Amino acid sequence: MKLTAEHRQIADTVTRFVEKELNPHVPAWEAAEIYPAHEVFKKLGALGMLGIKYPEEYGGLGLDFSYSMVMAEALGNCHCGGVPMSIGVQTDMCTPALARFGSEELKREFLMPAIAGEMVGCIGVSEAGGGSDVAAVKTTAKVVDGDYVINGSKMWITNGLQADWCCLLANTSDGPAHKNKSLIMVPMDARGIDKQKIKKIGMNSSDTAQLFFDNVRVPKRNVVGQEGLGFMLQMMQFQEERLWCAASALRGLDRIIDATIEYTRERKAFGKSILDNQVVHFRLAELRTEVECLRALTWKAVELYIGGQDVTKLASMAKLKTGRLSREVADCCLQYWGGMGFTWDNPVSMAYRDTRLGSIGGGADEVMLGIICKLEGTLPKGAH
Numbered sequence: 001m002k003l004t005a006e007h008r009q010i011a012d013t014v015t016r017f018v019e020k021e022l023n024p025h026v027p028a029w030e031a032a033e034i035y036p037a038h039e040v041f042k043k044l045g046a047l048g049m050l051g052i053k054y055p056e057e058y059g060g061l062g063l064d065f066s067y068s069m070v071m072a073e074a075l076g077n078c079h080c081g082g083v084p085m086s087i088g089v090q091t092d093m094c095t096p097a098l099a100r101f102g103s104e105e106l107k108r109e110f111l112m113p114a115i116a117g118e119m120v121g122c123i124g125v126s127e128a129g130g131g132s133d134v135a136a137v138k139t140t141a142k143v144v145d146g147d148y149v150i151n152g153s154k155m156w157i158t159n160g161l162q163a164d165w166c167c168l169l170a171n172t173s174d175g176p177a178h179k180n181k182s183l184i185m186v187p188m189d190a191r192g193i194d195k196q197k198i199k200k201i202g203m204n205s206s207d208t209a210q211l212f213f214d215n216v217r218v219p220k221r222n223v224v225g226q227e228g229l230g231f232m233l234q235m236m237q238f239q240e241e242r243l244w245c246a247a248s249a250l251r252g253l254d255r256i257i258d259a260t261i262e263y264t265r266e267r268k269a270f271g272k273s274i275l276d277n278q279v280v281h282f283r284l285a286e287l288r289t290e291v292e293c294l295r296a297l298t299w300k301a302v303e304l305y306i307g308g309q310d311v312t313k314l315a316s317m318a319k320l321k322t323g324r325l326s327r328e329v330a331d332c333c334l335q336y337w338g339g340m341g342f343t344w345d346n347p348v349s350m351a352y353r354d355t356r357l358g359s360i361g362g363g364a365d366e367v368m369l370g371i372i373c374k375l376e377g378t379l380p381k382g383a384h
Contacts, residue, residue, distance in 0.1 A: 001066065001302065001303035003070070006063075007067060007070045010049075010070050010071055010074070011070050011071075013049070014070075014071050014074035017044070017047065017049070018077045018078050021043060022040070022079075022083055023078060026078070026083070027345070029080070029082075029083065033197075033204045033205070034162075034205065034207045035083055035205045037159060038117075038120060038162065040083070040087075041090065041120055042117040044087065044117055045115065045117020048060075048061050049071060050090055050114065050115050051091075051114075051115030051116075052067045052091070054099050054115055058107055058108075058111050058112045059112050059115040060115055064306045065302065065306050066302050066306050068091060068092060069243060069247040069299075070247075072092070072244045073247045073250050073251055074251065075087060076248055076249060076252040076253075076254075076255070077251050077252075077255070078252075079347065079350070080204075081203050081206075081252070081350075081351075081355065081357070082203040082204055082354065083205050085158060085203060085357075086205075086207075088241075088248060089158045089159055090114060090120065091244075092241055093123050093240070094121040094122055094123035095111060096240050097237050098110060098167060098185065098224055099111055100236075101226075101233060102185070102224050102225070103221065106185055109185075110165050110185050114165075119165060121159065121163055121164070121166070122158060122159040122160050122163035122188075123157070123237075124154040124167065124168040124186070124211060125154070125169045127139065128153065128155040128210070134169070135231065136177070137152075137170070139152025139153065139169070139170040140152055140172075141171065141172050142172075147217045147219055147220055148170075148172070148184060148222070149215055150170060150192075150217075151214060151215060151216075152213050153210060153211060153212045154166075154210070154211040155198075156210075157209045157210070157211055158206055158208055159207065160195055160208060160209025160211055161207040162207055163188050164187070164189070165186060165187050165188055166185075166186045166211070167183055167185060167224065168184045168186045169181055169183055169230050169234055170230070172184075172223075173227075175228070177231075179228050179231070180228065181230035182223050182224070182226075182229065183223070183229075183234065184223050184230075185223075186216065186218050187218070191216070192213060192214040192217070193213060193214075194214070196212070201353055201356070202350075202352075202353030202355075203353075238315075239311060239315045241362050242315045242368075243298065243301055243305065243311075243315050245319055245322055245323075245358060246294065246301075246315075246319060246321070246322045249322045249326055249355070249358065250291065250298070252326075252355070253287075253291045253294075253325065254291060256333050256347065256348055256351050257284060257288055257329065257333065259333075260284065260337065260348065261275065263336070263337055264280060264336050264337075267337075267338070280336055283332060284333075287328070287329050287332060290329075291325065293321075294318065294321050294322060294325055297317060297318050297321065298318045298322075301314035301317075301318055313375040316368040316372050316375075317368070319368050320365055320368035320369065320372070323359030323365055324359060326351075326355035326358045326359075327356060329351075329355075333351075334348045334352050
């Protein structure tokens with residue numbers, strides 16, 4: 001799609017923010033295994049970058065989804081994956097359903113402070129026993145004296161340790177698995193919530209938690225949209241999340257290839273630079289071509305999405321390709337760095353650790369393949 005001067009302005013704003021406010025602190029945040037989300041979000045909120053696609057009446061910029069994807073791509077200039085992912089959860093994963101289907105009261109209580117950067121949000125879908133199988137969630141929210149009483153747990157929750165609220169998917173009835181769930185806004189200071197830190201192999205600067213809900217009581221008015229529509233609303237949120245994942249990976253992939261070209265040009269072995277070997281510069285050319293193909297697919301999906309079309313298949317393809325290509329680029333480039341690639345404080349080794357999540361989070365590769373096959377009509381009869 002054709003980007004406007006306004007698109008480029010947002011890209012420049014985010015790029016400057018990344019270079020000034022994020023990258024200088026990445027080493028310390030990675031070592032601490034957390035970053036100050038409230039501090040960073042407050043600065044992003046002041047720039048208007050947390051509500052790009054949301055209505056002006058709630059503090060947003062009122063622009064379309066493509067502008068949010070410009071921001072996602074610009075965040076790829078960050079020297080780690082964890083901080084951009086945390087920001088993406090706020091802008092494109094835990095807020096879309098709230099913004100589209102939440103009541104006026106919920107929008108003012110949760111969405112407006114999230115856009116302003118005064119509150120940090122998280123999305124509570126995955127569970128230890130279900131992973132990408134959203135229909136299998138076990139957490140329940142039963143009505144008691146006009147309130148929801150929530151019991152269960154959620155796993156791998158980005159922003160979980162710092163979040164002020166959680167958009168929680170829970171079973172609100174005993175009906176069919178795709179019709180018995182609801183999205184519920186849960187304040188994270190509610191009594192009965194316990195948080196435990198999860199230590200990961202990558203995305204270290206992003207805090208990740210397991211959340212436990214023990215008779216947590218929230219008002220029934222906190223349901224997003226309508227009771228029983230949670231599965232459908234979450235599937236809609238996933239489309240924006242998966243496109244965000246694809247867009248946010250592009251600059252990072254280019255950056256790793258750039259760094260590898262520079263390093264292999266300088267590194268000598270057997271009388272010539274590593275880059276002078278045809279197998280190396282041909283492979284890097286192939287990888288760069290793959291990144292451009294992913295960029296084209298991603299922006300085609302974005303253009304169709306803002307045009308009102310169903311992009312479930314294209315978004316799933318983009319998410320699938322992002323996870324696999326990220327693994328391929330990181331692995332190939334690390335090889336060309338030799339022993340330096342196997343050291344911890346190295347841009348390629350960090351990408352190797354961080355990007356591995358791309359084939360798991362937001363729907364595993366196998367789930368994406370299942371969606372694509374279903375929409376292509378190639379699944380065996382009776383398969384789901």
